[in-house]
Amino acid sequence: MFETLETEVTGRVASIKINRPKQLNALNTQVMEEVLAAASGFAASPDIGCLILKSGERAFAAGADIRELAVQDHASMRASNFFSGWDQFAALRIPKIAAVRGYALGGGCELAMMCDVILASENARFGQPELKIGCIPGIGGTQRLTRLVGRACAMDMILTGRMVGAEEALRIGLVSRVIADDQLEAVAHEVAATIAGYPGDIVQMARDCVNMAENSTLDSGIRHERQTYHALYGLPAQREGMAAFLEKRAPNFNGA
Template sequence: MDNLLFLEKERKGPVGLIRLNRPNVLNALNRQLISEIVQTFEEYDRDEEIRVIVLTGNGRAFAAGADIEEMADEDAVGMELLNQFADWDRITAVKKPIIAAVNGFALGGGFELALACDLLFASETAKFGFPEVNLGVMPGAGGTQRLTKAAGKTKALEMIWSGEMISAEEALRLNLINRVIAPELLLEETLAFAGKIAEKAPLAVRLIKESVYKALDISIYEGMQFERKNFYLLFASEDQKEGMQAFMEKRKPVFKGK
């Protein structure tokens, strides 16, 4: 296991596991931690041996928000010049699947980080919310946008205006997360699912992710044209030949991501 200042990273076969590691402050997201997260995402994205990324938190929280002490004395011009969300924007450029295993509180920036992942598995005891309004501010790393796209306008406004937390079961009902899992099994089941995705054809997984995200922002017609191009592109891959040959030969395919 490799350790950075505020996170731990570990390879589990084709899965890259990242653990946020500021448990004494419930993994509050300071700028250094975000930088380390993005740096590790990009490292795993370039690594041919890693096919899926899993993100979780050490201790009682996934991430209980931004580091308020770091921001309390900032002013508007300073924040603009700092451009602290530039690192967040790099997360959307990661091509490989990212699965969040939310083990406790995912609040404010922590909720935004979870929503920036592709899939969310949550402990039965997980709590989600945007408490920024109680501090006189609002989400700034995508919370108003991703929550609205996932849950709709009325629920997004209710959650962000009230600052109240919701349970994992409520988050599941709102389609914000994929599964609710017993706390003691959360990481095990998340890694098992990641392992299943890691067995699939990497280029197909990559272009599926790209196509699904494209669907969020364009018309159905434009999206279908985009999908079709990606479908055709996969017929230039060795994995497509291997996958179809293995099917005809009734054996398990061996995908190489080429």
């Protein structure tokens, strides 16, 4: 079905793996369109509760495809609103996990940052080296990286173009866990299955509240969280979850 991707479904977890090994999974328009199509399909399915973006052997994605970019000019970039499909991917409300092995550079780092959780293998390398080719990040890198790691670290990475290893990425807040290379996919599936096991509507509420923190003042963010918290009372999942706690049993969210 897809020329640049491999997809798989295990239980309530779907996975997408970019498959352009000769190009180190460089992101071109076809990849963008196919990732968006696959992810949108999974997001629309009530049987899927979490999505994993998997890494190749050597790279998660080593950047945008320069061969495609080098022939563009201002008019063509503006007319096509180049990269806008990635905005649609980022906006999908399905929880997304990036399981990063090897290089996640430029657009690859930006793609990982569109996900809710970034899990890194010990050999993962992150960077925004666009200045080295006379460019700047264009898929949200200047914005998401600054929000994740702060102005000082973002300026350092973007203005020097240097790569950071997995342990430094963990220390500065770019990733949430560093995992042994041979355990990365297993842990990613375990995390995804945990998330997928919770009620989808409650997971989306939690995601929305966390994302609100990046785009609002503290007061308005807390107000949004409180309103959302009040609104979930009376939902089947809330009633089942609290009843199960009081009755000292595991909740049955599937029947809620």
